[in-house]
Amino acid sequence: xxxxxxxxxxxxxxxxxxxxxxxxxxxxxxxxxxxxxxxxxxxxxxxxxxxxxxxxxxxxxxxxxxxxxxxxxxxxxxxxxxxxxxxxxxxxxxxxxxxxxxxxxxxxxxxxxxxxxxxxxxxxxxxxxxxxxxxxxxxxxxxxxxxxxxxxxxxxxxxxxxxxxxxxxxxxxxxxxxxxxxxxxxxxxxxxxxxxxxxxxxxxxxxxxxxxxxxxxxxxxxxxxxxxxxxxxxxxxxxxxxxxxxxxxxxxxxxxxxxxxxxxxxxxx
Ligand SMILES: Cc1cc2nc3c(=O)[nH]c(=O)nc-3n(C[C@H](O)[C@H](O)[C@H](O)COP(=O)(O)OP(=O)(O)OC[C@H]3O[C@@H](n4cnc5c(N)ncnc54)[C@H](O)[C@@H]3O)c2cc1C
Ligand code: FES
Numbered sequence: 022x023x024x025x026x027x028x029x030x031x032x033x034x035x036x037x038x039x040x041x042x043x044x045x046x047x048x049x050x051x052x053x054x055x056x057x058x059x060x061x062x063x064x065x066x067x068x069x070x071x072x073x074x075x076x077x078x079x080x081x082x083x084x085x086x087x088x089x090x091x092x093x094x095x096x097x098x099x100x101x102x103x104x105x106x107x108x109x110x111x112x113x114x115x116x117x118x119x120x121x122x123x124x125x126x127x128x129x130x131x132x133x134x135x136x137x138x139x140x141x142x143x144x145x146x147x148x149x150x151x152x153x154x155x156x157x158x159x160x161x162x163x164x165x166x167x168x169x170x171x172x173x174x175x176x177x178x179x180x181x182x183x184x185x186x187x188x189x190x191x192x193x194x195x196x197x198x199x200x201x202x203x204x205x206x207x208x209x210x211x212x213x214x215x216x217x218x219x220x221x222x223x224x225x226x227x228x229x230x231x232x233x234x235x236x237x238x239x240x241x242x243x244x245x246x247x248x249x250x251x252x253x254x255x256x257x258x259x260x261x262x263x264x265x266x267x268x269x270x271x272x273x274x275x276x277x278x279x280x281x282x283x284x285x286x287x288x289x290x
Contacts, residue, residue, distance in 0.1 A: 025120060025250075028055040029071075032114040033092055035107075039171030046099040047171040048108055051092050055118055060088055061125025062149035063216075063241060063282050067249040068095065070107060071115045077103055082246045082277075084145035084218070085121060086173065093118070096144040096173055122249050123281045126216050127239055130154045135208045136161040136181075137201065137227055139219020143172050145241065146218065150180040157181075162204055164188060164197045164223065202230050209236035217241065224290060231285045238285040244276040251278035259289040 030052040037045035062085070069080035081103045083095040099108050110116070126149055136146050136159060143163055153159055161177055163185040177183050186197045205227065208215050217227040218241035231238035244256040257273040258280065264270045264287050274280075 025122060027117060027119045030055060030116050030118050032110050032112055032116060034112055035110050039168055048097055050095045052116060054092050057121055060085055060121040062152055063126035063145050064121040064123050065281060066118050066120035066122060069117045070110055072106055079247050082249055085148055086144045087148040087151055098141050119249060123277060126282055127214060128153060129214055133208060133211045133213035134159045135204055135213060135215045137217040138163045139223030140165050142219030147173050147176045150177055198226055201226055205230040205236050206234045209234035228285045228290055239282050240285050241282045242276050242280055246277050249277045251275045261287055261289060263287050
């Protein structure tokens with residue numbers, strides 16, 4: 022596992038996706054590369070711009086969207102005051118970043134791998150498909166509410182086939198659920214691997230079908246986090262009877278340092 026560190030990084034740029042101008046809500050934040058010796062897709066960072074000052078004491082967690090030899094990229098959506106403040110970052114601003122944190126998604130080069138992304142859950146899969154040694158064994162299904170231009174789909178599409186389903190009216194949700202069911206069932210029949218990241222209702226649906234069809238499935242959780250390193254107990258998840266450590270079965274574990282990625286049958290949602 023890579024050594025974690027806290028680095029003061031510099032903003033290279035902040036690129037809006039979808040609607041631009043005052044109303045932008047989706048951004049790729051490109052920072053100078055931290056001095057880590059490695060990282061795994063699915064890991065995350067705690068981000069705290071210097072501009073948070075005394076008003077916003079806690080860092081915010083974001084999946085590592087991608088990392089190259091020169092930079093670290095996070096992709097975020099404006100939700101509240103922290104991400105609003107991040108949307109005002111400019112080239113040259115300083116940001117403290119702790120990472121790489123948590124575990125990563127399983128990578129099994131020869132296994133048919135189905136990526137299921139809901140909304141901003143697409144972010145960690147950019148790094149995943151970029152690093153996968155045999156991307157022709159990977160496919161993605163993407164459910165989203167906002168226009169496709171709001172998300173980094175081009176960075177996925179150049180590596181693996183991506184089917185997207187946009188939800189704009191009530192019937193679209195039924196279609197997404199039906200498609201999830203079919204794709205998870207097919208993957209289970211091929212003895213494949215399902216990896217999912219997205220909002221809680223999306224993950225609950227994926228988990229239900231994965232358990233029903235016996236699919237091998239990992240879920241990336243986005244519980245609210247404060248410390249990101251297992252100290253505050255603010256992010257806990259309940260385990261099931263299949264959790265690998267007998268003493269913790271049916272108990273609570275920190276999502277930040279036992280996850281954020283869990284096998285679907287080992288946690289309750
Ligand atoms: C491991 C992990 C990885 C994440 N990766 C990404 C990512 O790649 N891109 C991205 O845009 N977001 C990601 N998130 C969610 C992101 O951390 C929150 O959106 C952010 O912390 C909100 O901060 P804020 O100050 O703007 O909002 P706050 O003012 O703290 O809250 C505003 C609203 O956002 C909601 N909110 C806060 N935290 C979360 C959360 N964790 N999940 C869902 N809703 C939340 C609150 O309930 C509230 O309604 C991730 C979260 C975790 C735990
Ligand atoms: S965020 Fe503090 S224990 Fe997980």
